[in-house]
Amino acid sequence: MKLQDLTxxxxxxxxDDFSLNDLQGRIVLVHAFQMLCPGCVLHGVPQAQKVFEIFxxxxxxxxxxxxxxEHHEAMGEISLKAFLHEFRVKFPVGIDxxxxxxxxxxxxxxxxxxxxxxxxIFDQNGELRANIFGQMQDLILGAEISxxxxxxxxEPSSIYKTPTERKQK
Amino acid sequence: MKLQDLTxxxxxxxxDDFSLNDLQGRIVLVHAFQMLCPGCVLHGVPQAQKVFEIFxxxxxxxxxxxxxxEHHEAMGEISLKAFLHEFRVKFPVGIDxxxxxxxxxxxxxxxxxxxxxxxxIFDQNGELRANIFGQMQDLILGAEISxxxxxxxxEPSSIYKTPTERKQK
Amino acid sequence: MKLQDLTxxxxxxxxDDFSLNDLQGRIVLVHAFQMLCPGCVLHGVPQAQKVFEIFxxxxxxxxxxxxxxEHHEAMGEISLKAFLHEFRVKFPVGIDxxxxxxxxxxxxxxxxxxxxxxxxIFDQNGELRANIFGQMQDLILGAEISxxxxxxxxEPSSIYKTPTERKQK
Amino acid sequence: MKLQDLTxxxxxxxxDDFSLNDLQGRIVLVHAFQMLCPGCVLHGVPQAQKVFEIFxxxxxxxxxxxxxxEHHEAMGEISLKAFLHEFRVKFPVGIDxxxxxxxxxxxxxxxxxxxxxxxxIFDQNGELRANIFGQMQDLILGAEISxxxxxxxxEPSSIYKTPTERKQK
Numbered sequence: 001m002k003l004q005d006l007t008x009x010x011x012x013x014x015x016d017d018f019s020l021n022d023l024q025g026r027i028v029l030v031h032a033f034q035m036l037c038p039g040c041v042l043h044g045v046p047q048a049q050k051v052f053e054i055f056x057x058x059x060x061x062x063x064x065x066x067x068x069x070e071h072h073e074a075m076g077e078i079s080l081k082a083f084l085h086e087f088r089v090k091f092p093v094g095i096d097x098x099x100x101x102x103x104x105x106x107x108x109x110x111x112x113x114x115x116x117x118x119x120x121i122f123d124q125n126g127e128l129r130a131n132i133f134g135q136m137q138d139l140i141l142g143a144e145i146s147x148x149x150x151x152x153x154x155e156p157s158s159i160y161k162t163p164t165e166r167k168q169k
Numbered sequence: 170m171k172l173q174d175l176t177x178x179x180x181x182x183x184x185d186d187f188s189l190n191d192l193q194g195r196i197v198l199v200h201a202f203q204m205l206c207p208g209c210v211l212h213g214v215p216q217a218q219k220v221f222e223i224f225x226x227x228x229x230x231x232x233x234x235x236x237x238x239e240h241h242e243a244m245g246e247i248s249l250k251a252f253l254h255e256f257r258v259k260f261p262v263g264i265d266x267x268x269x270x271x272x273x274x275x276x277x278x279x280x281x282x283x284x285x286x287x288x289x290i291f292d293q294n295g296e297l298r299a300n301i302f303g304q305m306q307d308l309i310l311g312a313e314i315s316x317x318x319x320x321x322x323x324e325p326s327s328i329y330k331t332p333t334e335r336k337q338k
Numbered sequence: 339m340k341l342q343d344l345t346x347x348x349x350x351x352x353x354d355d356f357s358l359n360d361l362q363g364r365i366v367l368v369h370a371f372q373m374l375c376p377g378c379v380l381h382g383v384p385q386a387q388k389v390f391e392i393f394x395x396x397x398x399x400x401x402x403x404x405x406x407x408e409h410h411e412a413m414g415e416i417s418l419k420a421f422l423h424e425f426r427v428k429f430p431v432g433i434d435x436x437x438x439x440x441x442x443x444x445x446x447x448x449x450x451x452x453x454x455x456x457x458x459i460f461d462q463n464g465e466l467r468a469n470i471f472g473q474m475q476d477l478i479l480g481a482e483i484s485x486x487x488x489x490x491x492x493e494p495s496s497i498y499k500t501p502t503e504r505k506q507k
Numbered sequence: 508m509k510l511q512d513l514t515x516x517x518x519x520x521x522x523d524d525f526s527l528n529d530l531q532g533r534i535v536l537v538h539a540f541q542m543l544c545p546g547c548v549l550h551g552v553p554q555a556q557k558v559f560e561i562f563x564x565x566x567x568x569x570x571x572x573x574x575x576x577e578h579h580e581a582m583g584e585i586s587l588k589a590f591l592h593e594f595r596v597k598f599p600v601g602i603d604x605x606x607x608x609x610x611x612x613x614x615x616x617x618x619x620x621x622x623x624x625x626x627x628i629f630d631q632n633g634e635l636r637a638n639i640f641g642q643m644q645d646l647i648l649g650a651e652i653s654x655x656x657x658x659x660x661x662e663p664s665s666i667y668k669t670p671t672e673r674k675q676k
Contacts, residue, residue: 036417036424041379053335054308059328074420079374082412086374139223142311149328151319159228159318166222205586205593210548243589248543251581255543391673392646397666477561480649487666489657497566497656504560 003028003126006065007106008094010077013064013084018092023061023126027148030120032065032096032108035075035083037116043135044117045089051141052091060145064093067108067116072098123148130156172197172295175234176275177263179246182233182253187261192230192295196317199289201234201265201277204244204252206285212304213286214258220310221260229314233262236277236285241267292317299325341366341464344403345444346432348415351402351422356430361399361464365486368458370403370434370446373413373421375454381473382455383427389479390429398483402431405446405454410436461486468494510535510633513572514613515601517584520591525599530568530633534655537627539572539603539615542582542590544623550642551624552596558648559598567652571600574615574623579605630655637663 003020011018031048033040045064052062068075077095084093096105107113111120114133121130121144129148140160147154172189180187200217202209214233221231237244246264253262265274276282280289283302290299290313298317309329316323341358349356369386371378383402390400406413415433422431434443445451449458452471459468459482467486478498485492510527518525538555540547552571559569575582584602591600603612614620618627621640628637628651636655647667654661 036420038425050306050308054306054329055312056328056330056334071416071420071424074417078409079412079417082374082409086409087376137219137223138307139219139311139314142308142313143224143315144311145308146312146315146328147319150316150323154319159225159315160223161225165225205589207594240585240589240593243586247578248581248586251543251578255578256545388644388646392644392668393650393666394668394672475557475561476645477557477649477652480646480651481562481653482649483646484650484653484666485657488654488661492657497563497653498561499563503563 001111001128003030003122003128005107005110006030006063006094007097007110008065009097010095012077012081012093012095013089014092020126025124026057026059026061027124027145028061028063028122028126029145030063030065030122032067032113032116032118032120034068034070034116035066035080036071039135040117041087045087047136047138047141048091049089050138051145055145059149062091064089064091065096065107065120066093067096067105067113067118068098069104069108069115072103121145121148124152170280170297172199172291172297174276174279175199175232175263176266176279177234178266179264181246181250181262181264182258183261189295194293195226195228195230196293196314197230197232197291197295198314199232199234199291201236201282201285201287201289203237203239203285204235204249205240208304209286210256213288214256216305216307216310217260218258219307220314224314228318231260233258233260234265234276234289235262236265236274236282236287237267238273238277238284241272290314290317293321339449339466341368341460341466343445343448344368344401344432345435345448346403347435348433350415350419350431350433351427352430358464363462364395364397364399365462365483366399366401366460366464367483368401368403368460370405370451370454370456370458372406372408372454373404373418374409377473378455379425383425385474385476385479386429387427388476389483393483397487400429402427402429403434403445403458404431405434405443405451405456406436407442407446407453410441459483459486462490508618508635510537510629510635512614512617513537513570513601514604514617515572516604517602519584519588519600519602520596521599527633532631533564533566533568534631534652535568535570535629535633536652537570537572537629539574539620539623539625539627541575541577541623542573542587543578546642547624548594552594554643554645554648555598556596557645558652562652566656569598571596571598572603572614572627573600574603574612574620574625575605576611576615576622579610628652628655631659 031044033044048062066080096107098105119132119136123129147157200213202213217231235249265276267274288301288305292298316326369382371382386400404418434445436443457470457474461467485495538551540551555569573587603614605612626639626643630636654664
């Protein structure tokens with residue numbers, strides 16, 4: 001799956017002529033969130049903001065994706081804009097395009113996201129390299145960014161302990 | 170400078186025959202701390218412990234280095250052992266060898282550490298690649314680990330925003 | 339000023355026949371917030387929830403007051419309901435009644451609230467005893483609750499150090 | 508039991524002529540800790556420091572009590588002094604007097620403390636009013652301070668929900 005598969009009805013917090021093609025050659029981290037999901041507001045969005053503040057934009061791009069799959073009326077564009085303003089979100093945020101016959105918006109469905117928060121990580125060629133649901137530790141997120149920056153062909157990382165190894169000691 | 174330049178009077182939390190040579194081929198993170206330094210106790214040691222828990226030991230080794238340069242009588246071996254036990258430190262900790270005519274122990278002096286906490290990061294060949302004083306964010310620590318794992322010849326990283334770039338937006 | 343001066347267009351999270359008269363004889367803490375105010379979401383509302391969980395309801399009542407004075411369209415009733423559901427707010431929340439010719443709702447105007455978050459604390463007779471803007475430390479909030487519970491006629495508290503005294507040592 | 512029952516071999520962080528009699532007429536909070544107990548270092552001691560910074564000293568006195576019952580050699584007076592210096596503890600700390608035939612020091616034994624951290628709270632007459640083992644929430648600690656300040660004859664507080672009531676909703 002590809003970065004180009006993101007289906008967004010509108011981009012906020014960027015210029016009108018913004019296009020995903022502009023991100024060619026960069027690692028792209030997409031934080032899929034809902035503005036009323038506590039795990040997103042308390043953990044995921046601040047983490048995405050930290051990544052945006054730390055890494056050079058010409059190497060690592062951060063995007064938000066507002067994937068509303070519940071309380072649709074409560075989290076419309078006007079509410080989202082106010083949220084992004086008040087929480088000082090500086091990276092571009094796309095609205096995941098709604099579908100007519102389903103609660104689930106298009107990108108969420110395409111990438112089979114399990115909920116929010118989720119992280120989608122694409123490499124410099126726009127290929128999906130990770131699709132992670134739930135909280136991710138900063139140490140691992142940082143390590144994954146660097147892995148893709150320095151190793152364009154590495155496999156899903158084998159540098160982490162398995163759950164069993166973690167318990168052993 | 171080299172991993173072999175660590176001068177340790179005694180290793181705790183490991184086997185008697187432990188040698189730095191055992192770490193050949195791994196990234197080695199050395200957390201230099203003092204057991205009564207608040208920044209170490211509250212931030213650095215727990216961070217080192219997290220690295221130890223997350224990354225495979227055959228790829229990434231974590232060592233503590235007890236670099237006592239003040240309150241020497243207060244932080245002797247017996248006190249250190251109790252600290253490591255109570256705070257459940259699981260990685261090996263070496264005692265930086267004291268010098269006769271100075272407050273500063275040998276390894277601290279050799280690597281010109283500015284204080285505690287400090288991080289020394291060595292690559293798979295035992296070459297010093299980073300020497301950082303103060304707190305380091307998890308995102309950056311994770312990114313640095315991965316950089317050395319996947320890129321044996323990369324330069325000190327140019328993937329981070331400069332302080333000026335950080336302020337701009 | 340009195341608890342009865344709260345002007346609320348609708349109560350959420352309580353029974354239809356809920357009335358402020360029901361709270362006679364209790365300390366009442368009113369947390370004035372906006373659902374998109376970071377200081378409220380990250381600090382104030384969780385603190386109000388903790389008070390609600392710790393103190394007996396027949397002694398200490400906790401109310402939320404949604405005092406929207408900006409982004410009115412973004413924080414309507416539907417959005418608020420979703421927020422209260424997702425953030426598991428268990429205490430009753432009243433919507434501060436909007437005014438026609440001003441951004442400032444009625445209760446906010448009446449009590450001259452400076453913004454959100456704010457705390458209004460009423461004693462057992464429904465008299466306003468504190469009106470505090472911004473974050474309040476848990477130690478002080480707990481002390482103020484107890485002061486009103488045990489001393490119906492005490493003056494605004496003189497048990498705290500002044501800012502000058504705090505700096506002295 | 509009485510404040511006068513504190514048996515201290517030496518007071519640190521105060522004047523040589525300091526006496527418990529000086530505290531007559533004040534609430535006295537005694538934080539019993541060990542300098543190598545993580546719950547004390549990470550939670551209890553900073554909480555005691557906050558109480559010391561917030562409340563007027565002529566109303567509320569804060570004392571530390573170093574109750575060493577394990578690792579005695581590791582937590583001697585020299586180590587304790589360095590700890591208090593490095594962690595910027597500003598309130599007086601007494602060393603609980605060791606006993607000859609037991610690991611448990613005298614005050615710990617007298618008040619039957621279950622471990623560290625513990626809180627002993629004495630009223631204005633020096634009477635013990637609370638003996639609490641483990642972490643205490645700031646809201647409750649603040650409420651207990653105020654209860655004793657404003658109600659010299661109140662019973663152990665009935666203002667808190669019982670564990671059952673907490674679960675109900």
